[in-house]
Amino acid sequence: MKIYLAGPDVFLPDAIEIGRRKVAICAAHGLTGLYPLDNAIDLTAPDAARQIFCGNEAMMDEADAIIANLTPFRGAGADPGTVYELGYMAGRRKFCLAYSNDGATYADRVGRFMDVTSEDGRLVDAQGLIVEDFGLVDNLMMIHALELHGCPLVTPAVMPIDVWHDLAAFEACVRMAAARLMAT
Amino acid sequence: MKIYLAGPDVFLPDAIEIGRRKVAICAAHGLTGLYPLDNAIDLTAPDAARQIFCGNEAMMDEADAIIANLTPFRGAGADPGTVYELGYMAGRRKFCLAYSNDGATYADRVGRFMDVTSEDGRLVDAQGLIVEDFGLVDNLMMIHALELHGCPLVTPAVMPIDVWHDLAAFEACVRMAAARLMAT
Numbered sequence: 001m002k003i004y005l006a007g008p009d010v011f012l013p014d015a016i017e018i019g020r021r022k023v024a025i026c027a028a029h030g031l032t033g034l035y036p037l038d039n040a041i042d043l044t045a046p047d048a049a050r051q052i053f054c055g056n057e058a059m060m061d062e063a064d065a066i067i068a069n070l071t072p073f074r075g076a077g078a079d080p081g082t083v084y085e086l087g088y089m090a091g092r093r094k095f096c097l098a099y100s101n102d103g104a105t106y107a108d109r110v111g112r113f114m115d116v117t118s119e120d121g122r123l124v125d126a127q128g129l130i131v132e133d134f135g136l137v138d139n140l141m142m143i144h145a146l147e148l149h150g151c152p153l154v155t156p157a158v159m160p161i162d163v164w165h166d167l168a169a170f171e172a173c174v175r176m177a178a179a180r181l182m183a184t
Numbered sequence: 185m186k187i188y189l190a191g192p193d194v195f196l197p198d199a200i201e202i203g204r205r206k207v208a209i210c211a212a213h214g215l216t217g218l219y220p221l222d223n224a225i226d227l228t229a230p231d232a233a234r235q236i237f238c239g240n241e242a243m244m245d246e247a248d249a250i251i252a253n254l255t256p257f258r259g260a261g262a263d264p265g266t267v268y269e270l271g272y273m274a275g276r277r278k279f280c281l282a283y284s285n286d287g288a289t290y291a292d293r294v295g296r297f298m299d300v301t302s303e304d305g306r307l308v309d310a311q312g313l314i315v316e317d318f319g320l321v322d323n324l325m326m327i328h329a330l331e332l333h334g335c336p337l338v339t340p341a342v343m344p345i346d347v348w349h350d351l352a353a354f355e356a357c358v359r360m361a362a363a364r365l366m367a368t
Contacts, residue, residue, distance in 0.1 A: 011314040049318040053328035074294065074309065075259035081316075081323035083264040084271040088329075091275020110258065125258065129348075130195040132265075134233040139265035144237035145272075164313075 007069025096150030191253025
């Protein structure tokens, strides 16, 4: 089983090393990890962004499954680039798995970044926009997509000190993917 | 042609009215707009979130195209719930359109929320994560998905005063969808 390894990990200073660790964990469970190409092409090429897109899309089309890192990125929610890939894989009817190293609810997390008030029984942010409040870790589209197109989101019982380098929740996803492979 | 109308519009206090306006604009161009169900179900039901997901997914499966509102939401980037839907529709090989009422580049926009520094020729945010810097309005996965699976992102020449209620860029997307319908 080939697994596309989506996540804002590609934006870490040690992105390539994290990718190697993730691929090694997949291999230890008999699976092939495919790590996005963001750091494997010439960033000075005029069409670098498009090359990354086309490479990543081809890799997703080749993969049987996705493990997406939905750990909150620059705000209360997951990295939109990663979420795009999760949606794409759900649309391709691939097996969808994800983890977040922050298990707080989305509504609680928005409160870390801005004032949230209660109006007529609904939570409202500083801009007057309603804050989704279903007790879920992120937007309901991702959470229920995982439940219905793969496995429920994995979160650690205790938030790791280094959310960007702790791969325990990632490995739990790999184990679920391996179990799925054994069952089919 | 049926068009799924994705966006954080569903979180506006006047979400239902915005949906009506969008559907009316579609109708004026001979198209059928399908507006997500977030505000059309009983939010006190224990499985409300799942009902919304299943309803929205069925609506996306029924639609021929998507117009996604990628206007930045609670931060520098687009609403992840909307981006999930854009990815899903790209995966289903539907026609993909989107607009953002903020035409600034993603890198410039991150600088509004946190300190961004330059290290070894790459932009780095306050957490040490690399800031994508291709001169694009948002993450390259969405921008190039639109280019390759539909039409390039629409942004207004001048940012409207009310980014949540100005529908000129939305209507430009509707016109492109109608032109596509005429051509096929």
